[in-house]
Amino acid sequence: MSKVCAIFGGSRGIGQAVAQLLAQKGYHLAVVARNLERAQTTAINLGAGHLAFSCDVSREEDIQNTFKEIEKSLGHVNYLVNAAAINRDGLLLRTQPEDMLSQLQTNLVGTMLTCKAALKSMVQQQGGAIVNLGSIVGLKGNSGQSIYSASKAGLVGFSCSLAKEVARKNIRVNMVAPGFIHTDMTAHLKEEELKKNIPLGRFGEPSEVAKAVAFLLETPYVTGHVLIIDGGLHLLT
Numbered sequence: 759m760s761k762v763c764a765i766f767g768g769s770r771g772i773g774q775a776v777a778q779l780l781a782q783k784g785y786h787l788a789v790v791a792r793n794l795e796r797a798q799t800t801a802i803n804l805g806a807g808h809l810a811f812s813c814d815v816s817r818e819e820d821i822q823n824t825f826k827e828i829e830k831s832l833g834h835v836n837y838l839v840n841a842a843a844i845n846r847d848g849l850l851l852r853t854q855p856e857d858m859l860s861q862l863q864t865n866l867v868g869t870m871l872t873c874k875a876a877l878k879s880m881v882q883q884q885g886g887a888i889v890n891l892g893s894i895v896g897l898k899g900n901s902g903q904s905i906y907s908a909s910k911a912g913l914v915g916f917s918c919s920l921a922k923e924v925a926r927k928n929i930r931v932n933m934v935a936p937g938f939i940h941t942d943m944t945a946h947l948k949e950e951e952l953k954k955n956i957p958l959g960r961f962g963e964p965s966e967v968a969k970a971v972a973f974l975l976e977t978p979y980v981t982g983h984v985l986i987i988d989g990g991l992h993l994l995t
């Protein structure tokens with residue numbers, strides 16, 4: 759069976775690192791993001807046999823159309839990685855309802871919708887694997903990130919439930935929960951201060967998260983797991 763993996767949020771950061779690692783392992787990648795040019799640059803750099811698609815995961819119709827396009831050009835999707843997310847950090851009292859909704863729609867509902875779309879072909883093929891990107895903040899909470907945290911905590915319940923729902927179809931659903939990783943999402947943070955609280959004493963690299971994602975995609979007897987990749991941050995908070 760050919761290995762076709764759709765990576766939502768695959769154009770930059772952690773998703774891009776996952777795409778690079780999986781390309782080396784012989785997967786055919788669909789690199790998906792809103793900015794098509796950026797996704798195309800990533801896909802071209804992966805080499806031949808990989809394609810870029812533009813899709814906003816907060817729009818169900820976009821997701822439906824994207825899966826149709828992917829299946830037409832690359833074949834059935836049997837692996838799915840959900841790395842598309844946004845954050846609008848701020849204290850709850852200062853958070854606007856539209857910023858609450860956009861985070862929940864993109865991070866939580868977007869992932870639910872891509873999983874639903876991918877499952878159709880995975881069920882047909884009697885097999886597949888999904889990895890959803892959560893966050894240590896979804897497990898431990900963080901001041902100023904209550905909505906982002908809720909979106910990621912929601913993914914834990916969703917992923918564990920879905921893991922139970924589709925296990926008999928030989929489809930596995932797992933999560934990784936990163937701490938601070940060097941990407942655009944963390945570029946504005948005060949790293950020197952924050953890394954003092956990390957037992958391993960540094961931020962992580964996208965390639966380090968990618969290894970965990972690949973492990974969960976490829977390990978046949980693991981489902982419903984949340985793998986923390988945070989340099990030990992969870993031990994202290």
Ligand SMILES: NC(=O)c1ccc[n+]([C@@H]2O[C@H](COP(=O)([O-])OP(=O)(O)OC[C@H]3O[C@@H](n4cnc5c(N)ncnc54)[C@H](OP(=O)(O)O)[C@@H]3O)[C@@H](O)[C@H]2O)c1
Pocket residue numbers: 766767768769770771772773790791792793794796813814815816840841842843844864891892893894935936937938939940941942943944
């Ligand atoms: N970096 C960290 O420290 C950290 C820690 C914990 C968890 N995470 C999680 O890890 C995942 C990847 O994070 P990252 O740091 O790599 O983020 P990033 O560098 O900001 O990249 C986000 C990716 O998601 C895409 N994206 C954003 N909104 C989208 C939408 N509505 N529809 C489709 N694609 C969308 C972006 O492309 P476009 O903008 O072109 O759409 C980009 O490819 C996220 O789930 C994040 O919450 C990250």
